[in-house]
Amino acid sequence: MDFAVWIVLFPLIGLLFNTFFGKKLPEKIVGWLASLMIGASFVVALMITLKLAALDPEHRVVEVTIFRWITSGNLTLDFAFLIDPLTSVMILVVTGISFLIHIYSIGYMHGDSRFHVFFVFLNLFVFFMLVLVLGNNLPILFIGWEGVGLCSYLLIGFWWEDQKKAEAGMKAFIVNRIGDFGMLIAMFLLFYYLGTLKFTEMFPAAAHLWGHSVGAPAITAITLLLLLGATGKSAQIPLFVWLPDAMAGPTPVSALIHAATMVTAGVYMIARTATLFMLAPTSMMVVALIGGFTALFAATIGIKQMDIKKVLAYSTVSQLGYMVMACGVGAFSAGIFHLMTHAFFKALLFLASGAVIHTMHGALHKVHDHDTDPQDIRNMGGLRKYIPLTYWLFVIATISISGLPGFAGFFSKDEILANAFASEGVGYVVWGLGLVGAVITAFYMFRLVYLTFHGNYKGPEGSAEGLKESPPIMTAPLVVLAILAIIGGYVGLPPVLSKFHLFQTWLKPVFEPAYSAVHYHPHHLSHGLEWLLIAVSVSAAVIGLFIAWLMYIKKGLIAKSDDEQSGIQRLLLKKYHVDEVYNAVVIQPLIDLSRYAWKIFDAGFIDNILVNGTARAVRVFGGGLRRMQTGIVGNYALMIALGVILILAALMGR
């Protein structure tokens, strides 16, 4: 399968070409070239998948070595790809969704002065994302991991103008570094204990080492550190704060990076290292709880947001919570299944919201209104009359994410909840969290639909005439995504409907070793119970939908302005004050500490406290123009002498 390397070469060619020639070429060529390169990658991904399918299930692990990467002492690493069913799912999702979003961006970014730069970054992102999911060892995964982080950061900042936004966006990078720190330490520890970082060697070695002492402190620590990495990248509690801020970037970026692909890397990483996690039951419990709580917590914040993209951002955090939760209860394939369906409907939601913003922007521009926020749903309403196609696409995605029967989101979410219910330990707890989360999801999503598309248009006077459907180059990818958001779930029908779960069967060889390492057998529910659970989760969605309908259609409530909120509503509006708490507990102390260190270790403090006034000024040499504070040198010497005494005391006093 040596042709597999082309999957990363195509984006590389695209970005190199556009880097050197993009500036001079017309938009059409730049945009289509970048898109077609990703299209070509998608074709390669399809070919890889077909080739893989032609093999026997137990032989579906192919390694493609590109070059010998590192040889040093006992560490030998190849720059190599691991191709197995899990990889094939990931590369199909990544290249497929990226392709559609690239095409959409040709329309969305039209007229931007840095059009070609945008596509260069976008190609670069796809390149690193593919490296991440294809790498056959942890260091390669980590390179992709850092690379997508960097691209995300560059693309969030694509439109930044003012200092405040720039600093807010830096959060994304810094928060992620906290997660990466966990990854790195975990990597060092794994190498220390197992002597290898290659997946195919690492997992058997881990099973061998810890198989008889499941839950040993070492493996628990390692997996918790990996989890820390995942919470950074996949925006889980406690490191989710960066994702909503990341919405400052252009909407296609939000759709591609902050919904469909990059943020799912944490889930992918947990699934990839499933064997390790299975060996540490405590970590699994933590994973499940973090996922469950994030799913609920973020959903409640979503209730009160007024910015159309912020609602979707918190919804993404919440949905990622479901995926993490699935991994935590051992249902890795359900987690990846939801990852895929989520990529469909969430990309659709973001791109459709981009179309809405595009429309609003055009309308406001027409009446020369630059003060009204085109993303605030309080300025919208009644849009379905003006942009019916976008409306229907948005509704399809909303139904899918809410988990109403028959749509993609229903199958994957239901599978997660059923697995949570069937699992031992914290199973019921996380099932409960997920179920309440599902009610709220349906509520805030339909609230969004009602406030945006129903009722009366609340924008500035005269701007209604400017409301126009987006160009076909933007709506065509949406239609494709909408089809996927409807039918994408049929590859994984629940046991009560079909004996044959295509998706699970496909992934089975990947997760089988993880289960057998600890002799784990997934529980199966009786058909009756299964039906009952389906009924419960469907009614959850319907209840959410109904409450939203009652409040925003029947009673015709409109969103209140910020000042009128009180009590719990205010708490939700302010996102539980998490930002403020983090600022007070983490960021401010760090700033204070550095100020303090600066004072102590730099001249000023010592100078003022110890020798104010002594030996102030001496003119030096012929060319000396300014006064020189030689007094400080004396203090430096004093500090050095103190250091000398300490060190000598430590050594001599042994």
Next chain:
Amino acid sequence: MFDNLIAGMHVGRILPEIVLVGVVLLAILTDVISPRGKSTGPVRLVSLAGLIGVLVATILKKDDFGQAFGGMVMIDGFTFFFRVVLTFITFIIIYVSEKYIGLAKIRIAEYYLMLLLALFGMMLMVMANDLLILFLGIETMSICLYTLVGMSRHKASSNEGALKYFLLGAFTTGFFVYGIALIYGSTGSTNLTDIMVYFRTVNTAMPVIAWAGVGLILIAFAFKTSLVPFHWWSPDAYEGAPTTITAFMSTAPKAAAFAAFIRVFYVGFGDLSSGLEPVLWWIAVLTMTVGNLIALRQDSVKRMLAFSSITHAGYLVVALLTWEQMGASAILFYLVVYAIMNIGAFLVAIAVNRDESDEKGYSYEDYRGLGFRKPILAFAMMIFMLSLTGIPPTAGFFGKYYIFSAAVKSGFVGLAVIGVLNSAVSVYYYLRVIIMMYLKERDEEKEAPIFWAGEMVSIMFICVVLVIVIGIKPDWLLSIAQASVSGLM
């Protein structure tokens, strides 16, 4: 009898140093016979040609390893590695300087002469197998550096930095000499091999006086490599020095000092590792953290790089602590990588700086919108910053990776955690440069012209390529480093 004595000295083994001294004399001669005020050009050419000669001599002698001068110096793979690295760095600095010293108004031939003499001192340091030779090497190097730092006589900051550096340096020289005396007093020798033998035999009942000697020598090294709490001189000296000299000081002398550090502590004091561990542990933690925290608050890129160089020295101490071949080779790897990315970053800083005579130059503000103004220059700076941060796939990532994995391997998990945390903090100030370049609007009214020199651009280009190449394929450099330390232990 006399012939035997000469043969036993193995003079041929120090051929590169002999060539270097010849080059220095030739350069002085060139200065004298050149027209007044126009000597720097010819002196530079003589120096560059001479350094190529030194490299050739080094390579010619690459199989002639062993002791020389009755065990006073040791020529081995380790010496060879540092001879090449140090000569290269000096060559690069001399190569890029000519136009810059005009700008900084220090166009005098002594600039080059001092660099060459400093190189001689460093060569002595890396091959010294005797504390007295080491002392000579350190002093030769330091006196040249004091002069180089103070070369911009018309700038107060340069004078201030040089004087501080000199006073504190002289202060620590005292510790070093005293340390040698105490070691001699307790072991009866200044030769590292003898010292090792002595410590090995009396390991358990070592006199307090010997510990004091070891401690004082440790302190002298801590000063030369600017470890906390002996780092005070370095920010002022780095800031005051002409920027090419800052680039030089943060790379070559630091490499030489760490080389001597490794040799003295791994060979001479190798058996005391467990006793030294707590002290070095704390020094490592403090050095990594303090440098970082202060770098956070700088408004000048030059000062930020100066403080962050303290932090990088802290990472090296982490590797030193492992007392193993893996740690030592990680140090060698890191020193090379650090030299490449740091020289690159300083060259960009020189190009971007608005006014060399300004005491408060090198502001972050100068980088505003550079990404759109000078895309290639900004790209180079971005690569250097990412590498200094340690983000893959750049060389800096593997530098840190090898150090921290060596630490974990030797059981210093806590230290590795603190190190990785610190490198996470360092993201803040390195990234600030990138933000300025790519995410801030240009302010055309305040823009100063870029200072271009062909030789600077070519070196910058080479540095970028190396950072990326080593980032993608790091193992060749590591295996060279491993081979170089293998004879040491």
